[in-house]
Amino acid sequence: MSAPTEVPVLYAEDVSFAYGGQAVLERVDLALAPGEFTALVGPNGAGKSTLLRIVLGLLAPQAGKVELFGTPPRRLCDQWRLGYVPQRPRLAPDLPATVAEVVGAGRLAKQGWWRRPHHGRLVWRSAGSAPRRASAG
Numbered sequence: 001m002s003a004p005t006e007v008p009v010l011y012a013e014d015v016s017f018a019y020g021g022q023a024v025l026e027r028v029d030l031a032l033a034p035g036e037f038t039a040l041v042g043p044n045g046a047g048k049s050t051l052l053r054i055v056l057g058l059l060a061p062q063a064g065k066v067e068l069f070g071t072p073p074r075r076l077c078d079q080w081r082l083g084y085v086p087q088r089p090r091l092a093p094d095l096p097a098t099v100a101e102v103v104g105a106g107r108l109a110k111q112g113w114w115r116r117p118h119h120g121r122l123v124w125r126s127a128g129s130a131p132r133r134a135s136a137g
Contacts, residue, residue: 006034007070010055015064017050024050028064056084 010032017025024047032038040048053059055066057073068076076082083103 008032008067009034009036009069011065011067011070012051012055013065015051015054015061015066017047017054017059017062019050025054025061052084056082 008031010030012028012030015025015028015030016023024045028047028051030051040051042048050059054061055068055073057068057076060074066073069078069081071077
């Protein structure tokens with residue numbers, strides 16, 4: 001008897017996409033197994049961000065198939081298992097955020113705001129100010 005195979009974290013087969021008439025992705029195949037790490041590299045305009053948007057279900061492929069954890073991205077119930085930070089240096093000029101704050105905000109979907117740890121860490125910050133801690137009152 002053979003061991004059961006693990007469902008890939010990401011499976012993409014023959015994925016194609018075009019903006020207007022301009023092909024950006026043509027018959028892309030990609031599979032990532034649990035525990036694997038990979039890098040998606042290429043020149044500007046090569047389709048890296050478009051592929052990520054398709055994988056996340058933000059865009060639909062014009063051809064091909066994509067699955068996350070064995071499920072089409074738009075039907076994935078466990079969306080908390082994914083994280084995506086777009087290529088922007090800041091969220092907005094008047095809303096500074098650190099990487100830790102962005103990642104922490106993403107964890108709220110799984111953890112819930114009422115269960116987040118309060119280890120005397122950063123409580124608030126205003127635009128242009130240093131992080132401040134809450135004082136015991």
